[in-house]
Amino acid sequence: MGRGVYWCTSCQQELPLTHFGTxxxxxxxxxxxxxxxxxxxxxASKHKRSFLDVHLLFEYQSYKCAICPVVHAHGDGLHLDHDHECCPDKGESCGQCIRGLLCWGCNGGVLPWYERIRGQAPPYPPLESYLSDPPAAALGLTTAPSGSE
Structure with a gap:
């Protein structure tokens, strides 16, 4: 280990110290x-998934929100979305219904609103596309149907 760098035990890389919290x-x-x-x-821990599963989603989505085109450097601000209708315990993810990585605006605002009015208003293609074919399903990481009615 050289001066000013440190070894990440997960990605197995020597990185500048600025890439680490203390x-x-x-x-x-x-x-x-x-x-x-x-x-x-x-x-991964919160959603009962492996490190590799979530890492694959980040790579597959190119560190972008799956709905809007905003890039999030180093994955900051991206939330792992799951189908809340699937999970029996409020606030707990079963891990089988993960859908993709979303920014706060999409995960906490637009998507929950749209899911409440879905079928009562004209479909909005970007959200319909996400719900019908979420990134996690495209990677084979989900077993629960997502967005189906």
């Missing part, structure tokens, strides 16, 4: 995962 519990030393990998680990 761990106060370890005296301010860099965390074991770079910020991107730590975000993937967090999303």
């Amino acid at each position: 761990d106060a519990g370890r005296g301010g030393l860099p965390r074991g995962n770079c910020k991107l990998c730590q975000g993937i680990v967090t999303r």
Whole structure:
């Protein structure tokens, strides 16, 4: 390990220290995962998926929201969307109904609104396309039907 760099245990790369958060519990030393990998680990754990599953989604979507064209450097601001109608426990993801990575505006605003009015208003093609063929399904990462009525 050279000066100013650190090894990420997830992506197995030596990266600049600026790519790592620090761990106060370890005296301010860099965390074991770079910020991107730590975000993937967090999303994967929350949705009961593997690191590789979520990493594949990031790569497949080119670090962009699956609905709008906004690119998110290092995956910052992208949320792992899942079909809330599928999961029996409110707020908990079963892990089988993940759909894709969405920005906050799409995940927290546009998509939930559209799902509530779906079938009562004219279809909106970008959202219909996402719901009928989400990125996770295209990668074979989901077993639950998503967006079906």
